[in-house]
């Protein structure tokens with residue numbers, strides 16, 4: 001099982017600012033955490049981060065026929081990007097939306113997710129654990145062990 005973790009803008013700065021929202025751990029810590037999760041699940045994992053919407057669209061398109069599932073934290077593009085929604089719909093790869101914080105408990109503009117209609121599920125507000133829950137759900141779904 002090949003899974004892609006996609007991370008959007010500014011997540012590469014994890015640990016540098018706003019620790020009260022995003023925690024103190026760095027992006028490198030997140031990558032290590034994700035690779036440990038992949039070992040636990042028995043999945044092959046690729047992790048990719050970009051600050052650019054079009055690059056994320058390209059990465060989703062390139063995932064077609066290569067990856068079985070996507071765990072996606074679109075970061076700020078969650079709340080703005082029809083292009084990312086369209087890309088997810090176009091490839092039809094089972095995708096779980098993930099957030100470190102709970103955007104529904106923050107500013108009003110974070111309450112809208114453009115990508116959510118193309119996702120099986122959203123996991124939010126659990127810090128790094130959000131990604132682990134998303135990966136576990138996706139793996140179980142792909143193995144036919146769980147329905148949406």
Ligand code: CA2
Nearest residue numbers: 010011013014017075076099100101110
């Ligand atoms: O909670 C999440 O995971 C978010 O996707 C993070 C985005 C935010 O725009 C979404 O509303 C919720 C922001 C990621 C920026 O990460 C930073 C990391 C370090 C310092 C500042 C921002």
